Amino acid sequence: xxxxxxxxxxxxxxxxxxxxxxxxxxxxxxxxxxxxxxxxxxxxxxxxxxxxxxxxxxxxxxxxxxxxxxxxxxxxxxxxxxxxxxxxxxxxxxxxxxxxxxxxxxxxxxxxxxxxxxxxxxxxxxxxxxxxxxxxxxxxxxxxxxxxxxxxxxxxxxxxxxxxxxxxxxxxxxxxxxxxxxxxxxxxxxxxxxxxxxxxxxxxxxxxxxxxxxxxxxxxxxxxxxxxxxxxxxxxxxxxxxxxxxx
Numbered sequence: 395x396x397x398x399x400x401x402x403x404x405x406x407x408x409x410x411x412x413x414x415x416x417x418x419x420x421x422x423x424x425x426x427x428x429x430x431x432x433x434x435x436x437x438x439x440x441x442x443x444x445x446x447x448x449x450x451x452x453x454x455x456x457x458x459x460x461x462x463x464x465x466x467x468x469x470x471x472x473x474x475x476x477x478x479x480x481x482x483x484x485x486x487x488x489x490x491x492x493x494x495x496x497x498x499x500x501x502x503x504x505x506x507x508x509x510x511x512x513x514x515x516x517x518x519x520x521x522x523x524x525x526x527x528x529x530x531x532x533x534x535x536x537x538x539x540x541x542x543x544x545x546x547x548x549x550x551x552x553x554x555x556x557x558x559x560x561x562x563x564x565x566x567x568x569x570x571x572x573x574x575x576x577x578x579x580x581x582x583x584x585x586x587x588x589x590x591x592x593x594x595x596x597x598x599x600x601x602x603x604x605x606x607x608x609x610x611x612x613x614x615x616x617x618x619x620x621x622x623x624x625x626x627x628x629x630x631x632x633x634x635x636x637x638x639x640x641x
Contacts, residue, residue: 407614410613414618437473441469467616471542503541504568505568507533513572566613566617576602579606
């Protein structure tokens, strides 16, 4: 791991691409009970595994980042696909607060949280301390659910596939930028990790570089789904909007 093995990196990338492909497959068949059960079971298992990874934040920046990324980027689409969406325009969606279905709110929270947690030096010290004292896993899960809801069948507000695809790709940019900064930074950006011996005998800087690579890979499922909606589904009939019956 210390030498950034190309084979290991390729394996991580392949896993991210396969996860995005699995989401697309389940999305295509999500109204069938067996496929919804599969999605729900997968999401639950990933959620449990990510919770285990959050138990010791200072054991490894890579491990902690992996747990956060799985909870915020990978678990939400599977949990959303486990829900049966409305089959007609007249079917009433689940009653939730209006702001939770607003694409702008979802994008702001999703991207803002990625930047705030990835580059805490941009925040006032008191705000940064408050943010990192909060349950980051739950915040990431909430942001992921709100954002992925704009892409999943049964919960989408954005009707046209190309627009939803562009929304997904643009929404993934803040996290991608943070990941590249972590991978290329010449110094450790998080003071708590400066004097910590990493679980895999990595230096703190190497651990941070790997954490950035994990963050980069964690965004691949979202980018795969976004690219598919942007390109591969053009010309298809848009799904019904979840705005209730036409007046």
